[in-house]
Amino acid sequence: MEQWLSSSEALEVKKMELEIESHFISEAHTELNNNIEHSIEDDKKEKEILCKRKTMLMGELEKLLALVKQKEKEIAENDSDLKAVEHKINNVVSGFKEIQSTIDVKYDKLQSVLAQVKLETETLSQKKDEIDNFLVQEEGMGAKLKEFARVSEEEAKGYTEIVKLRRSLMSSILNSGEDKLRLANNEEKLSGDVKLFQQEVSAARASLQELSSRKSSIQQDIASFKQRIIFIDKRVPELEAEKKVATAARNFKEAARIASEAKSLCVEKENIQMEMDTATSNLEKLEEETKGTFDKLQESEGMISLKEKELAMARYQKLLLTAATARAEKAAAQEMGDVEEANLLLAEAEAADCEAERIRSTYNFKAEDISNLRKDLVSMDLVSILDKKQLEKLAGSSSV
Structure with missing residues (x-):
């Protein structure tokens, strides 16, 4: 029973140790999970953005593929009609060859049976009338075929012009997207530059404060040294006078002590003078360093102002592009009847226009600052549904 109790107690102790160890492991596991989540949080956000962009690009690709398939179908139908017309023309030509061959055979027979020519003249005359009528009919059909070919050629030219217009407008749309991406990258870079210069300004100000503190300390030391030198310059003549009095009184011990004190003060003055010269040199170096740091601070502040203006210009242009894109998409939505x-x-x-105007008024931007920015944009959805006249009108009114 004692062994069993001892074993039970040992098991209880072991159980408590395992529970404590399990608690520590659980806390470490939780902390590890939190660190992992924190580490991949930005990557998850970037993944979501890239997934959304992929979805948008796939949608645009599907629309373009659907448009290409439609045009391929139309071209195939046109090719089929063209083959049918060519087949019909070949049949007509073949018919002519057969008729010509028949006439040749009959002509040979007529040569061999010249006696029967007179009897068959009337029949041949009737046959000739039939052939003439047939030729007139074939000439009319040929004119119709030529007209059909001309109409087909004009339609093909029209389709070619539509494709050119759509390619031109879509190129403008893609260029505006590239401009927006370029401005976003430039904005990110300029924002980083501003933060970097702000850090340099903070470091320069901290350095100026430290230099100012050191300069004040050195100036206090120099003032203290000057006061001590003034005291020594005043005390040494007094000691010389006291030494003469002691010597006259034949108090040589006192005279020796006074001489020793005067000598000590002179040595101290030399040491103080050396320390003051060193402090003065250090003060001059500090002043030069302070001037250099102050110049660097002013330069960094000037660069911050310049970069902030460039950053504002990039944001201003991106906002104008965003507004123009939104208006183009609005026109497409209205054309398709989606009022909401x-x-x-x-x-x-x-x-976007309101925010752009706020930035423009803040930095006093001029119209010539954004002269190369695209303002009249079109929607890709709108380009894919308009006919030739509408596309020509849209291309004429835009900056394509």
Whole structure:
């Protein structure tokens, strides 16, 4: 029973140790999970952004593929019609060859049976009338075929012009997307530059404070040294006078002590003078370093102002592009009858214009600062549904 109790107690102790160890492991596991989640949080956000961009690009690709398939189908139908016309023309030509061959055979027979020519003249005359009528009919059909070919050629030219217009407009759309991406990258770079210069300004100000503190300390030391030198310069003549009095009184011990004190003060003055010269040199170096740090501070502050203006210009241009894109998408939504989407896009464009105007008034930007920015944009959805006249009108009104 005692062994059993001892074993039970040992097991209880072991159980408590294992529970404590399990608790520590659980806390470490929780901390590890939190660290992992924190480490991949930005990557998850970037993954979500890339997934959304992939979805958008796949949607645009599907629309373009659908448009290409439609045009391929139309071209195939046109090729089929063209082959049918060519087949018909070949049949007509073949018919002519057969008729010519028949005439040749009959002509040979007529040569061999010249006696029967007169009897068959009337029949041949009737046959000739039939052939003439047939030729007239074939000439009319040939004219119709030529007209059909001309109409087909004009339609093909029209389709070619439509494809060129759509390619030109889509190129403008892609260029505006590239401009927006370029401005976003430039904005990110300029923002990093501003933060970097702000860090340099903070470091320079901290350095100026430290240099100022050191300069004040050195100036206090120099003032203290000067006061001590003034005291020594005043005390040494007094000691010389006391030494003469002691010598006259034949108090040589006192005279020796006074001489020793005067000598000690002179040595101290030399040491203080050396320390003061060193402090003065250090003060001059500090002043030069302070001037250099102050110049660097002013330069960094000037660069911050310049970079902030460049950053504002990049944001201003990106906002104008965003507003123009939203208005183009709004026009497409109105064309397709989606009023709710059009209202949302209008609100987005107005918000972007409002923020852009705030930036423009803050930094006093001029119209010539954004002369190379695309302002009249079109929607890819709108380009894919418009006919030739509408596309020509859209291309004429835009900056393509």
